[in-house]
Amino acid sequence: MSGNIDFSRPSSNFEATKTRTSNMYPGHGGYVARPRTPPRPEKPDKRPSVSSLDAGIKTLPGPEDFPRTLTLDLPSDERTSDLAKLLCEMKLPQCVKLNESFVVPGCSTALREGDIFLLHFIYENETVHATTSKGKNLRLPIYAQQKYEILPLDPRLDDVSYCGTKALMDADPLPTAVRVVEAHCSIRKDEDQEADEIIQIHGFEEDEERGRLLIGMSGSSPIRYSTDLNTSQYTTMLSPDFHPMAEVIERKFPQRVRIPDEKKSFGERNFKEEKVLNLKKFSLDKCVIATRAGDDHIYSIPLTTPMKMVHNPMAMKDKHVLSILPALYPLVNTSWGVVDPTQEALNTSMEAIPQPIRLVMDVWFNSEEGKRRACDASNTRVENLKETIEMTLLEMRRMKTDLDFFKNKNSALNRSPDQPPPLRPPRTPPYQPKPKQLPGLPEESSNDRPKIPPRPPNSRKSSVSSTNGNNDQLYDDYELVTDITSPFPKDTPGDVMKAVREVLAKKEMELQEKTQELSHWKKQYETVKKENESLKKAAPPVVYEELPDFPQPEGDYLEPNPSNLLPRTLPLRNYTVPQVGEFLRKHELDKYVDIFRANGVDGKFLLALTDEHMSELQMTRLHSLKLTLEVKKLELPPLPL
Incomplete structure (x- = not known):
């Protein structure tokens, strides 16, 4: 045992004894050394390392991350225009000069011979190539407000x-x-x-x-x-809804679409007048961003445009400006304020909607402001959907009610007269509240209720039983009812019967008097009615004078006059503070309305105002005199009739 325990480490006998006792436990034949506890395994550190944090941080996009191209390499068979050839030979930005004018009918911008353009960079534009029913080519943007109706490819199958x-x-x-x-x-x-x-x-x-x-x-x-x-x-018609172009491009090309008149209902639409487009394909067209000398517009020119142009080199002292411009190109939004001078202007609803720069939008969405805006937009969308669902459910209930009504009506019309009507469901009995318990009385229980007395013997049944022993088969066990023809029971006292007869006689006399009076007034009514009709027949016809034509006010209705809002029969002392304000406006004292309202001047207060009070309310002497005269006019007693 001594070989298993280390006694050299404690500094005192007490500490050694304490150590030996804690490291030993009773066993067979004495204390045995306690085995050492193995070391506890270390918990893995879940906190990310500095390197992983650095790797997870999203840095802002740099110019190299944006789809901006300064050079172009096309196969020789695709270099069909002067613009494509020039871009394949030199690096942008470069200056060019037009050798010929390029004018498109219906376009608001015309490119003239001799115009100087600065070509900045090349980008890919999402475009749908379409043709009209007259064969005119169009390039449609993907993101626009216009919605389209999908048509079959065969025009004979429309609608x-x-x-x-x-x-x-x-x-x-x-x-x-x-x-x-x-x-x-x-x-x-x-x-x-x-x-x-x-x-x-x-x-x-x-x-x-x-x-x-x-x-x-x-x-x-x-x-x-x-x-x-x-x-x-x-x-x-494969789709009952209208679709934006962003959903149309998900279908297989070619397609036929129609531009519907969304302001009209389905029955009011004239399909022959609505424009039909043939969608050929969806592609990413390469375009170049250019600016013109002396022009504020930014132009997007497709590389396939047949424009005649030549390179216009700059002087050596100005070439350093071209090397500075590419740093600004990542900040240019190619979907905002860009003009296409190579096709006619589209309708306002078909023009491209500006889209945010995607990489910048991703960074903004990861910020607190972007997350909050996204949550607000999501909540608004959810509320709108809830309202739409509620309105749809209400409409469905209304339509179901109308359908049930017409079904019942048709079934009633088609039912033969000999056929009995359908059974109605039993009605629920009306609710009868339990009578209130009077205070001071014990609550009534089912055990305290008086029991129904036994039924008295039936005299008719007993008489029949004496002659026929099978009376139970002939008569039911009904109670005898007292003869209702006798006005009083047989055991009624004589004085009570006399008093009741006197009351009945008195009521009968009153009823006769009322009947005679009613017949008298009926005769009077008939007499007066006949006299009135005879007077109407004898009276000459009434001729009304024609009133002059009054000038009609402009508009379809009369504009309200604040003076009409004042009560005409309400005494001045009963005016409220707003009515006092209307009274001041009526008499051209508008500038004192606010100070009167601030001081709570009502009708009683107005009658008690003196010149000193009016001067404290910042009124001039002439206005004070005018107000006093108008108040006296309203307080004059009415003229006798």
């Missing part, structure tokens, strides 16, 4: 509807895709339909049991429709 699957199968031409407007319920899996699903039509096939079938795909599920689906309705 075509089919009632029933048979009408769809007999259609000429047969559409390649339709949308289900009204679905037909079927027990077959390959005939299952849902509203607003898109059906891709592949053709027809013959079936021995079901006959001719329309085959195709609904999403990833095959469909085989028979002519029994006669309640289905289809349309060639």
Whole structure:
């Protein structure tokens, strides 16, 4: 034991004893040394290191992160214009000079011969190439306010509807895709339909049991429709909504779209007058940003523009300016205030909406201000969606109520007269509140209620029982009711009967008097009515004078006059503070309205004002005299009639 314990470390006998006792525990044959506890494993440090923090910090984007290009390398077959050839030969920025004028009809900007342009950098512009029904080429931006209606590729199928699957199968031409407007319920899996699903039509096939079938795909599920689906309705308009161009480019090109008149309802629209566009493709067109001498506009010129230009070199002393400009190019927003001089001006709704620079927007969204703005916009969007959902639910309830009404009306009209009406559901009994317990009385319980006395023997039943022993089968156990023809019970005292008869006789006399009086006044009414009619017939016709034409005020309504707001019959002493203000405005004392209101001058206060009080209210002597005269006019007693 002594070999397992170290006695050399403690400095005193007490500490050695304490150490030995703490390191030993009782065992077989004495104290045994306690084994040493293994060291506790170290917990991993979850705090990120400095290197990881530095790696996670997002630095602000530099000029090299922005899609700005100063050089261009195109294949020889793509260098079709002077602008593309020039950009492939030298590094931007460079000065060029136009050899010929370039004017596009319908464009607000004209490029003249001899104009000097400074070409800054090249960028890729997201563009949809389209043509109008007249064959005019257009380049449409992706982000704009205009929404489009998707049309079928075949113009003959615009706005075509089919009632029933048979009408769809007999259609000429047969559409390649339709949308289900009204679905037909079927027990077959390959005939299952849902509203607003898109059906891709592949053709027809013959079936021995079901006959001719329309085959195709609904999403990833095959469909085989028979002519029994006669309640289905289809349309060639694949989308019931209008879409912005950012959603249109997600579909397969080419496409046909129509610019709808969103201010009119579906029934008011004239489809022939609405503009139709053929969308050819979506591409990233290379354009160059340029500025013109003496012009405040910034121009975006596609590289394929057939413009005649030559390089216009700068003097050696001015070339250092060109090396300074590229540092500003990352700050240029190519979607804001840029003019395209190579095509006609688009409608205001089709013009490009400025977009923020994406890398700068990402940094801003990670800031506290950006997060707060995003949360506010999200909350506003959620509230708008909630209101839309509530309005939709209310509209659905209203439509359901109208539908139930028409169903009940049709069922009532179609029901034969011999057929009984449908049973109504039982009405719930009206609520009858429990009578209040009077104070001072004990609460009534079911045990304290008086019991119903036993039913008295039935004389009719007893008489019948004496003659017929089977009386229970002939008569029910009803109680005998006292004869209601006798006015009083037999055991009523004589004095009570006499008093009741006197009261009844008196009431009968009063009733006769009222009846005679009513007949008298009826006769008087008839007499007066006849006299009135005879006077009307004998009186000459009334001729009214025509009033002169008064000048009509401008507008559709009369503007309110503050003086009309004053009460005409209300005494001045009952005026409130606002009515006193109207009284001052009526008499052209507008500048004292605020000080009168600040001092709480009402009708009683106004009557008690003196010259000293009016001077304290900053009124001039003439205005004080005017106010006194107007107050006296209102306080004059009315003239006798």
